Amino acid sequence: MTETLIVxxxxxxxxxxxxxxxxxxxNHAAIDGTGWVRESLDGEPLTAEGQIFRIAMYHDNHPDGRYEMANKVIAYEPDRTIAWExxxxxxxxxxxxGGWTWRYDLDATGPGQTRVVLTYDWSGVPGELRQHIAFPPFPTSHLENSLANLAKLASGRQFAL
Known part of the structure; x- marks a missing residue:
């Protein structure tokens, strides 16, 4: 059984x-393919491994509906890799x-083209948490939507850099 989704x-x-x-x-709310991510609570860009950034979230099945995630940057290589837990x-x-991670790997495939690999990995989720949350908690189509959203945002930024 795989414990990762890769698109x-x-x-x-x-x-x-x-x-x-x-x-x-x-930008994460606009990238999100699930509709759960709301706004950044820190307002700071990510700049290094170990950085914590907080995001407001909403999910109908969460006991409070609204909640907050504190994400730790676990990989940061400008223009190549960014990941958080x-x-x-x-x-x-x-x-x-919780033991799951989001990772984006970027690779130039030609002039003005980038291959983006999005990996959602839940292999580190402990058994007791898996009793309460089914993994993955969404279909692969949510990740595909996320990459489509990212492509639109990045295309708009291309001219602003």
């Missing part, structure tokens, strides 16, 4: 334009991570 697309822009969109959490603050105020 790929080719975008007609340079890797720098794609990376710039991904590195700005203010979502988590939440525990009752003691410490961040607890």
């Amino acid at each position: 790929t697309t080719v975008v007609d822009v340079e890797p720098a334009a794609v990376f710039a969109v991904l590195a700005d959490p203010a 979502p988590g939440q603050e525990g009752e003691d105020g410490r961040l607890e991570f």
Whole structure:
């Protein structure tokens, strides 16, 4: 049984334009293919591994509807790779991570073209959490929608760089 979903697309822009969109959490709601991501709560771009960025979320099946995710950047290589591990603050105020990750790998495939590989990996999710949340919690089509959204945003940014 696979514990990852991987989708790929080719975008007609340079890797720098794609990376710039991904590195700005203010864009994540527009990229999101699930409709769960709301707004960035920090308003800061991503700049390094270890950085924490917070995102407001909404899900009909969440006990409170609205909730917050605290994401830790786990890979950061400008114009090549960006990845994060979502988590939440525990009752003691410490961040607890659920064991799933989002990763985008960018590769120039020609002048003005970038292959984007989006990997959603839940192999690190502990058994007790899997009793409450089915993984993956959405179909692959949500990731395909996300890459289509990313392509549109990056195409608009290409000219602003």
